[in-house]
Each structure stands twice: as structure tokens, then as C-alpha cells.
Amino acid sequence: MDVLGLSGRIFSLWSLGAGIGHFAQREIVTGYGASKVVPAAGLWVPVPGGVVILGGLMVSVGVWPDLGALLLVAFLVPTAVLMHGFWHEADPAREANEQTQFLTIRSLAGAALAVFAFFAAEDDLGLVDLGLLFLL
Template identity: 65%
Template sequence: MDVLVLIVRILFALLFLGAGIAHFSQREMMAGYAVSKCIPAAGLMVDISGAVIILGGLMVAVGVWPDLGALLLVGFLVPTASLMHDFWRETDPASKVNAQTQSLKELSLTGAALALFAFFASPGDELDPLVPGSVLTP
């Protein structure tokens, strides 16, 4: 079971690590998209969100306070689903479908991150040695 949990953590984190790197390697493009969504201080928000998802993804993958890492990812996913993929505002049918798919993906990932949070927070230090324990349990 320990190996399975490690595989789950790594597979889940891969998306966020790749997206976080893209926040920095494609910063101008992402900031332009954020501006089109009326996000204030778009460049700064791209930097902050990129750092948050890299940190959260690493925490989950490596197992250092993975419950906190999962919550960081939730803190990124919820606003992203509603602010960046606001399908209800789209008028073009193809854009609407794409935005709705992305929004639902973000919400599904939110559910997975919350499930991981619950998994990591509940057993505390009783998890395998690759998970050094919950930040929320003494």
C-alpha cells in the first residue's frame, strides 16, 4: 500500500508541477490571458499562482506536510475554476465547451486534493515513513 500511495502522490502532483513551471516559462502568455479575464496585477498573480502550485505539488509528491500541500492546491484550483474558466460568460459555443471542460476539471481536481488532504490529515504520523506527518496534527 505504501508504494501505491507514493505513486498516487507523484501522479497527482505531476500536473501541478508542469503547470507551475509553465507559469514561469510562458509567463507573458499566461499574464495576457489573466488580463483578458480581468485579473488585477495579472503578472504578479501568475507568479504567485505558479509558486503556489509548484510548492503544493512538491509537498504532496515528496510527502513533506502533504496535507498543507493539498490545501495549497485547493487554494489555487477553486479560484481558477471560477475566474479563469468562466464558461457561463462565453458566447462562442466551442469556447464555452472548452471553458466548461476546464472548469469541471479544476473542480474534479479540487475534490481529489480534498480527498488527499483528508487522507494525509487523518492518520497523522501513522502513515508510511515517506510521509513525515500532517502539519495539522501535533
């Protein structure tokens, strides 16, 4: 595996913190979801948390990393649109904040799509050699 593949695997590690946050700060995330009018926010919070953890682990460990990258996209795109719809904000300060969040998440989704494209095009992936991670 070359540096690009290793970079993609390291990139995916952000998702572990995001997913764990859905569980560790469940009340806060649920409250935020409810404020954005997510129906049954208390029931839905663990679902995206699990999706983002699973996707990130799949990419970082190398078990179907292309599918894992698509799971990250499946988490990121709805999060950007549903949770950070800056076009709904009337207050200019809140609009600017939500737009920054939207664009950041959109950028992560683009990076996850690039990771998907790399791993989908790679013929011989196998599992990642974890020894490479410790040489950095």
C-alpha cells in the same frame, strides 16, 4: 505507506508542470489572465505558480502533505472560477471549451481534497520513502 498514499504523491506531480509553466510561459499566462480581467496580471502570475509548485512538492515529498494538498485546492478553485467561467461566454463553442476546462479543474480540486483527507487521517506519515517511486 500503501498504494493509496503513493498514488496521492504521484498525483501531485502534475502540479510541477503547471507551476513551472507559470514561469516558463509567463507572457502567455499573463496575457491570458489579462484577457480574463485579472487585475495586475503581470504581478499575480508568479504567485499561483509558486503556490502550485510548493503544494505539489509538499505532497510528493511528504512534508506536511495535507497542507500541500490544501495549497493545490487553493490554486485550483479560484483558477476554475476566475479563469474558466463558462457562464460568461456568449459563443457556444467557447462556452463548451471553458466548461470542459472548468470541470477538469474542478475534478483535480476534488482529487486534491481526497488526497488531503487521506493524509489528514493518516497517523504516521513521516517523509516519503523515495525508493518506492523507483520500483514502479
